[in-house]
Amino acid sequence: MIKNFIYLDEQKLYSFSSQLFEGVTEYFLNQHAYEHEEQETQRGTITSGRAIADAVKEASSSTSKKFLHDYSFNLFEAELIKKELLLDVTDDNFTFEQICNSGKSFVRIRSKGKFVDTKEIQELFKHFNEIGHAIAAAQLTPDFQELEKLKNEGKNNKKAKELQSQLDQQIRLIISDSDLALPKIILDGLDTMIEQFGDDLVRFQQHVGDVEFSSCMSPESFRDSIKSICKKYARKTAKEFVVLGTICHSHDTQEADxxxxxxxxxxxQHLIGLAENLYDLEQMFASKGDTEIIIEPIAVYTEL
Structure with missing residues (x-):
């Protein structure tokens, strides 16, 4: 199966691979360093371990090659399956409790999903009223074209002033009837809350049965901009996406003390107490759902 990678965290991939295959780190070179002219050594005896090490060595030159990272991931994923370290979640074959207590180090989810970008939402709120005004004005395009003609006839055109006043009133009416604007105090409050409790992560949310998976992705590991990905695949995807990663939060959530x-x-001691209060506030604004599992993804891809 050919993979089309949307997201690949190369540092996590090679960190886990070095432990899984034993010895890959001996070949790892800094991304901007030149290749050492040393004879290769391999501690492990696994053939795929040597292959991924060679891929890391090649990919770590000053001109990194993406296809070598992809090949390394294929070897890594195959080894996880071989060593039975991977929990494969498809359809509704596992309950929330079974996933939480599976004892597997890695999980793979195959499902449609949706992208949630907190920074993008914050930017939307910053321009919310401007967008609403633009939408309302667009509905009166012929009238504004007529207004421009009247203005060109003379600076003190009485008809132009009357029409301008009518259009301003119509825009306010459209905005009010269509909820295309919010009070400034509300928008400022939303911006403050997102700034304080939001983050730079992009979340990809998938549902399998009654379980919700939220994969927290770092923008720098995307193969394309999130805006471009949403345009290609839709914010709520029509295709199934595969997420492979580790579970970082599922159950046993602590209460604030x-x-x-x-x-x-x-x-x-006072600072420790304030930290508990901060944790309590964070749970109010961004608490995990009862059957939600937070994933730290290594890769997100579609299958061709």
């Missing part, structure tokens, strides 16, 4: 600090407590 907020305790009153006394005057005798040192500054450090």
């Amino acid at each position: 907020i305790q009153s600090a006394s005057d005798e407590d040192c500054l450090q």
Whole structure:
């Protein structure tokens, strides 16, 4: 099966590979370094271990080749399956509890999903009222074209001033009826909350049965811009995407332990108490769902 990689975290791939294959790190060179002229050595005896090491060595030159990273991932994924370290989640073959207690180090999810970009949403709110005004004005295009003609006839054209006033009133009416604007105090509050409790991560959310998987992806590991990916595949994808990664949060979520600090407590104790309050606030704005599993992805791809 040919993979079309949307996202690949190369550092995680090679970090896990070096441990899985034993000895890959001996071949690892800094991305901007020149290749060493040393004779290759291999601690492990696994053939694929040597192959991935060679791929790492080639890919670590000053001109990194993406196809070698992809090939390395194929070897890594195959080895996970061979050593039975991978939990393959498809359809509704696993419950939330079974996934949480599977004991598997890695998980692979195959499902349609949707992209959620917090920074993109924040940017939308910043321009929300401007966009609403533009949408309302676009509905009155013929009237604005007529207004421009009247303005060209003379600076003090009475008809132009009357039409301008009518159009301004119509725009306000359209915006009000269509909820195309929000009060500034609301928009400022949303911006503050997102700035404080948001992040630079892009989330890819998938549902398999009753379980929701949220993969938190770093922008620098995307093969294309998130805007371009959403245009190609749709924000809610029509194709199935495969996510392979590790589970970083599923169950056993801790409760906030907020305790009153006394005057005798040192500054450090007060700071620890504030950290508990901050954790409590974070749970209010970004708590995990009851059957949600947070994934740290290594790769996200479609199959061709």
